[in-house]
Amino acid sequence: MQRTGAIHRLAGAVALLTALAAPAAAQLELRLMAPAAPGGGWDQTARSMQSALVASGAAKSVQVVNVAGAGGTIGLAQFINSAKGDGNQLMVSGLVMVGAIIINKAPVTLDRVTPIARLTGESVAIVVPSASPIKDVKGLAAALKADPAKVTWAGGSAGSVDHIAAALFAKAVGADPSKVNYVAHSGGGEALAAMLSGRVTAGVSGYAEVEQQVKSGRLRLLGITSAERLPGVAAPTLKEQGIDVVVVNWRSVMAGPDLPADKRKALADAIEKMVKSPAWAEVLKQKGWENTYLAGDAFAAFLKEEQVRVAEAMKAIGLAK
Amino acid sequence: MQTRARGRFDVAELVIGIALLALAALILFDARRLPAGVVYGIGPGVAPVIVAGGLIVLGLATIAAAFWRAPWVEEDEGEAGGAVDWTAVVVIVVSLAALIALMMLGAGFILGCTVLFAGTAWAFGRRSPLADIAIGFALALVIHVVFTRLLTLTLPEGPIERLLLRGLAG
């Protein structure tokens, strides 16, 4: 044991020497936190990044660390403590965390971390069962205005992107968002089952999850919440149908607090290299994620806007004061 | 589970009954700010009240059972009482607490598990701590390597884990 240990240490020293001679980006040894349990969306993002970062040569090694709990806010608190000024640590984050911070009244917020880049997004689809008398968004809007109590919505957990989208929809068509009759479900499957059974008036879900049902004609797609039409998706956006609701479930990568500019640049460069690599393109294709790459100050500004918007939506729903 | 003569006073049941009432009070205290109603249907405040109500009834019944044994309850059969080795129990609980403390202090998974293993073996009557420490260390080491290397899961890190990581990463 001891001898192999010594050999490994020797090998480590050699590796370090060669790394010093190599171009700057390839020596990054990253620790990437997925603030969720293995298997979920953030974890899949982290593990896909892990392989793409290494395959594209943007980093030498990436270690994924899962810290699950409370919508990512436990991971966030831990990350803020451990990653201060550290140019080798990254954390996966996203819109869900913005919401969870508000709902859980988390002691730390995303103001503390250094935003690096937005990476992916998933648009939200609004659907009705195929047997429903509601044929289009106008019909849904009319029903909602007539009596919000009678329009039941099925979607993900309380305060999720789905919930926010439903509330923004109600607000945009002139109904009271606090009266939205939204039935929260824990897993994607459960919510989808409720939509298929025809027990609820409408459903809100990530587009990829309902795609098959829409194609087979079991659900009718009224619109999606992206800003523009998605390539390969025939559905109209809500915006082009005159309802000003744009919600994208974006995922991003963040670095620790108080990061010196050079370290920030090194990380941003590594991420950019990864995003532009064929390995990442393959990941996006396989998982059905939209590429929403946005880096630097533009992303920081976007993050601020989203924080304000989500906080307002939560107030409107009644989840925050 | 001790057997006792019918009608004798049972301290344990009294304590359990009071603990149940305290738990009910805690739940009610927590639930006082939760709304019983929401826009549609019932709110998050209803279930706590139902559970607390059940706990109050059961707590009172348990306190009553400390004084009288209900006629329809059969005597517990089987395992008779006898001397309890409290020292051994405390040693294991302390080992568990030590493991948690070690992990909080950043001593890592392997060290914590070694302590727990050796402590438990001691409680069960073994008196060769050095051998048990060695076995516990080896076991924790193997588990750590399997979980972090082969399965890419994370376990709490400390100095030993970092040494391992550096050694293997090279």
Add this chain to the structure above:
Amino acid sequence: MVESLAALAQGFAVAIQPLNLLFALVGVFLGTIVGVLPGIGPALTVALLLPITYKFDPAGSLIMFAGIYYGGMYGGSTTAILLNAPGESASMATALEGNLMAKAGRGGPALATSAIGSFVAGLIATLGIAMLAPWLVEIAIKFGYEDYFALMVLAFVTVSATFGNDPRKGLVSLFIGLALGLVGLDKLTAQARLGFGVPELLDGIEITTLAVGLFAVGEALYVVSRRRHEPETVEPIKGSIWMSRSDWRRSWKPWLRGTAFGFPIGALPAGGAEIPTFLSYSTERRLAKDKGEFGKGAIEGVAGPEAANNASAAGTLVPLLTLGLPTSATAAMMLAGFQQYNLNPGPLLFAEKPELVWGLIASLFIANVMLLVLNLPLVGLWVRLLAIPRPWLYAGILIFAVTGTVAAKPSPIELGMLALFGVMGFFMRRHGYPIAPVVVGLILGPMAEVQLRRALQAGQGDPLVLVQSPVAATLLALALVALVAPLILKGLSRFRRAED
């Protein structure tokens, strides 16, 4: 249906090629050894091993995938039986009688009935998928919130089977579980209950942390407290290591009944594996000829829940394959697996890629056979784990419990809860309070609350919705009968005795 059989035969032709058989064997082996590790249930096993399967062609990967899936499930049952450490909530019912059997030197038959029961259930359930899937899913999807609530009520009534001989103590345990179930963010309004500002509590109490704490840690403390009264080692084998003729006679009906509970409930989008295993356990307990044996290690109590567990896992494939609905964590992982081959499970899958669907169903059969081939010879080896001297065995069990807990949630608070539940389990054992109802309360309580509130919400607050659906009304009536019938029967027999 004839078409289905022809397509299935085609699938088999692919699955029994020697190389594919090897894939199945490797999959089952990996699945079993990873599934045996603490804290790693079938979903995580599949998640961790999924990348291995990418390297082969779709047919080979699917077959290996099926093997990993079954292996992972069986691995969880092994630890429940041998170490009293159920790796997931679905194998809790197995641990109840299974561990008692193992301690009485009957670990061999317990593992065997579990493996063969899983095999039988898997076989019938896979046939069920092939024959009934499109039809069954239409019924399953119609199951509404109020119907689920009624199913939970029925499950609650049957919990009394785990109460022991003092109903008050059983109810106390159940209500402690219900109280623990309140902890965390409310699922419908995202309000924190009993959180006390601790973020780790917002997700609620982890079922496996509670179960492993109460069962494994609590037992280690109880055994050590009484170590002067009991022999130093457990004898791992008393009598035959294999199932005797009477074991077979006592097992086959529970296997079939467990399958009958597991498959349809597993096919329900929110059915899960816990309810069928509880229902199976309490049914077997009620039907047992020798009631005294339950609580001392009755083989029926292992055979039934294990079959129910496996059948329900196969049942979750029904909504997954026919509608693309992932209704459990494992199913969600399988969905991720399919997507690697650009397969999108859903209503179009049977029409678009029939060869792969039937190939998968055939692989499940093959994986099932491989599970038996691999694991029956290993039973003898597993059982010998119990021959480890007691200090090391229990020290090892505690390490096991700790590892599983921190691997799932690396936080000192989670470990603190494990220790706390261990101490609670110790005192409950000492004072004769049953342990299983606590876990049952934690599992069923939140489910029942959420379904009830969803039903009322969708019905805009009208309580009549709870009985208006025929399914709900039937289930509630059944629950009432199950609650009242034993009392009436008892009363009648007392009355008769008085007459004599």
